[in-house]
Amino acid sequence: MKSKQKRPKFLNLFAIHLPVTGLTSFAHRVSGALLFLAIPALVYSFGLSVRNADGYDAALSNLDSLPVKLVSTLLVWSIAHHILAGIRFLLMDIDVGEHIAIAKASAWVVNVAGLLIAFILISKIWL
Amino acid sequence: MSWRAHGMRTWIMQRLTALYMLLYLLVFSVIVFRQPVHDFAHWHALFISPFASIATLLFFYSLLFHAWVGVRDILIDYVHVALIRYLFWLLITVGVIAMGIWVSMILFSVVVL
Numbered sequence: 001m002k003s004k005q006k007r008p009k010f011l012n013l014f015a016i017h018l019p020v021t022g023l024t025s026f027a028h029r030v031s032g033a034l035l036f037l038a039i040p041a042l043v044y045s046f047g048l049s050v051r052n053a054d055g056y057d058a059a060l061s062n063l064d065s066l067p068v069k070l071v072s073t074l075l076v077w078s079i080a081h082h083i084l085a086g087i088r089f090l091l092m093d094i095d096v097g098e099h100i101a102i103a104k105a106s107a108w109v110v111n112v113a114g115l116l117i118a119f120i121l122i123s124k125i126w127l
Numbered sequence: 128m129s130w131r132a133h134g135m136r137t138w139i140m141q142r143l144t145a146l147y148m149l150l151y152l153l154v155f156s157v158i159v160f161r162q163p164v165h166d167f168a169h170w171h172a173l174f175i176s177p178f179a180s181i182a183t184l185l186f187f188y189s190l191l192f193h194a195w196v197g198v199r200d201i202l203i204d205y206v207h208v209a210l211i212r213y214l215f216w217l218l219i220t221v222g223v224i225a226m227g228i229w230v231s232m233i234l235f236s237v238v239v240l
Contacts, residue, residue: 033201036194043187043226047233049167050174056167083152086145093142 024107027114028085031078038075069125076121081114141196144189151186171237180238187230195223 018026049059062068088110091097097106164170174180198219206212 029197029201032194032197036198039190039194039226043230043233047229050171050233050237053167056170083149087149090142090145 019104020111021103021107024085024088024110027081027111028089031082031085034074034078035082038071038078072125073122076125077114077118080117080121081110084110084114084117137196137199141193144193147189148186148193151182151189154182174234174237175239177238180234184231184234187234188227191223191227191230195219 045059045062048055048062050056063072088097088106092103097103158173162169164173174183199216202212202215202219206215
């Protein structure tokens with residue numbers, strides 16, 4: 001009974017050593033969830049931008065506001081990571097790069113390249 | 128759970144929609160790179176042909192379907208109370224359908240036949 005009580009009730013994510021492939025996978029899920037939440041804003045902005053010249057200008061100037069910039073920063077990383085990790089998963093579906101060593105290497109490439117691309121695009125948002 | 132009976136079909140559809148979105152974004156990027164968009168006229172012109180607006184409509188439908196399946200997977204993994212899971216699922220399904228109708232209306236208003 002006592003040993004049962006000692007079991008951790010909550011998983012401490014910082015105490016678990018998540019393998020790099022797990023990180024890629026988890027980040028793919030998080031970025032996907034963020035992108036899902038952004039769909040209404042995307043549809044709204046797209047509709048506004050194709051309506052008329054005023055709408056187009058309004059949609060563009062919306063992108064200049066601080067809250068939108070902050071959210072866009074997160075979404076830019078989300079898109080970069082989600083697409084790269086997604087391509088990696090698609091390749092694995094057709095048995096490309098399934099070997100553990102290659103899978104680990106490609107996971108690193110995806111994680112780092114996602115951040116790099118995000119940094120380049122984010123610098124364009126802010127500078 | 129009856130909606131898991133179609134797991135394989137949705138699994139394949141999630142991958143096909145991913146591939147279509149990749150293709151669309153690639154073609155779209157090339158077009159915009161070759162002919163940069165400076166104003167409304169340029170931007171609007173990208174979507175007025177039936178081919179472009181249908182391709183764009185398919186992109187949004189793919190996006191919605193892809194995201195719908197992804198959210199379903201997340202709900203299955205993290206929401207363990209069946210009733211709450213179904214409520215979320217219902218809410219998201221209605222939302223996704225509404226956005227599909229919304230984006231259809233947008234693109235039907237842009238296209239020039």
